[in-house]
Amino acid sequence: MNISDTLSGATRVIGIIGDPIAQVKSPSGVTQRLIDRGCNAVVVPLHVASADLATVVAALGRTKNFDGLIITVPHKLDAYALCATTTERAHFLGGVNVLRRRPDGRWHGDHADGLGFIEAQRSAGCELEGRRVLLAGAGGAGSAIAQAALEAGASLLAIHDGDLPKRDGLIRRLAQRHGERVQAGSADPRGFDVVFNATPAGMRAGDALPVMAEHLDGAMFVGDVITMPAVTPLLEIARSKGCRTQVGAGMFAAVCERMVDFLLETGPLTEARLPTAAPTAR
């Protein structure tokens, strides 16, 4: 069953808000995931400028069948401020990428990137419990992954970022909860079990590598957030050395799945059942 079978007046609506928006890939995939789980819903792109975000988000909260919002660039931080409540992880990050409409028409937010990234590594065979992790990148994606890696039980998380104030600010905030497990790292992966790239390095031909790839060895696991190219130079080198790896597309898929989990956790979407659907067992 797909959206051409299910679209009707009873379909619940979820928007994905960004600026620009035409490049986003999630409308069809998240729509299909919702349908596969027996929910009559559709995800549509919404092109909203920063200056209009608060107005549009408030108005959609007053639209009684508009049950969720996915937030993408550049609105993740601004949308956090528009939530009435958020999960603890979103509160830590000060950002959200998925919102669920509350019964009062206000919004409850979550940030799915970190959990999704970690889940994608797990599906590729990388469990973090007790592992030593080097993370390159302390920006939005890096912060989410750092938090999730610590929650997943990494014994050590070393964060590398050329922007030292940004790196140290993130470490300081994580250390309040996780203490000595989080430290400053360098580009040198020696001594780590797992290496993650959460920087843009590798998107463009000629980018410097985010870590010293010559020091990777085949016992390490290497994961990357970048989806274009599908396999970054870092991952190519890692594979050539025998490392297990996970590509950015794996993260994207897992983040979408996590967003659907959040949207379906409670509220009207959970009741928007397709008449003939056999929900996928979870």
Next chain:
Amino acid sequence: MNISDTLSGATRVIGIIGDPIAQVKSPSGVTQRLIDRGCNAVVVPLHVASADLATVVAALGRTKNFDGLIITVPHKLDAYALCATTTERAHFLGGVNVLRRRPDGRWHGDHADGLGFIEAQRSAGCELEGRRVLLAGAGGAGSAIAQAALEAGASLLAIHDGDLPKRDGLIRRLAQRHGERVQAGSADPRGFDVVFNATPAGMRAGDALPVMAEHLDGAMFVGDVITMPAVTPLLEIARSKGCRTQVGAGMFAAVCERMVDFLLETGPLTEARLPTAAPTAR
């Protein structure tokens, strides 16, 4: 090609606004019509209460890929007041059922019911030019049909409605433009070529007939706005007497087509082409 093939970040969005909304049938049909005409767009239901209509309509005007709104019960009159501009026929009716976003983010409205109804009769073989028409019902649908019947060249339009002030108010306003061609009618169809029902009579078992069906004769054409039941008691009697007829579903389809015409007349939707679509010849 259908919406499951085309939904993406580049899809343009059209809402259908009503309260309630779950019963509306147009999302899938209008979406498919837009796709068949080579336009990458989707129609989604929006459940909006009257108190929130102005807020939501204004916010959607600031959503840069939200190019149109279809307006249904109970918002047709309120939405008229929210338009920056309308077609002349919508202005006459003081109501709109389809809006197109202008370049300034405000809305241009039209009322498609009258044209759609007349087009549906035409497709069933009923040309109005020079014909004598009896119309039952001077409400929203009746007003739209009256105006469109006169524009289509009916030589006489007699309007029957038990609410005499409503009937006479409509006649007075139509007469300002169409003079003697519009008159008060009764429930007696004798002497007319065409009989239209634009009242709710026939939706429920036991309803009185909207006109004196015993005086129908087989040379008359009879059209009805009611979609449920598919064939009203009035149409059943008309058919039994040999009349040609048109059902409400025919009107519904023609109104949807007319809305698509309006949405695609100009503006960003006309540029939202599907890459591989061969637009249907018109």
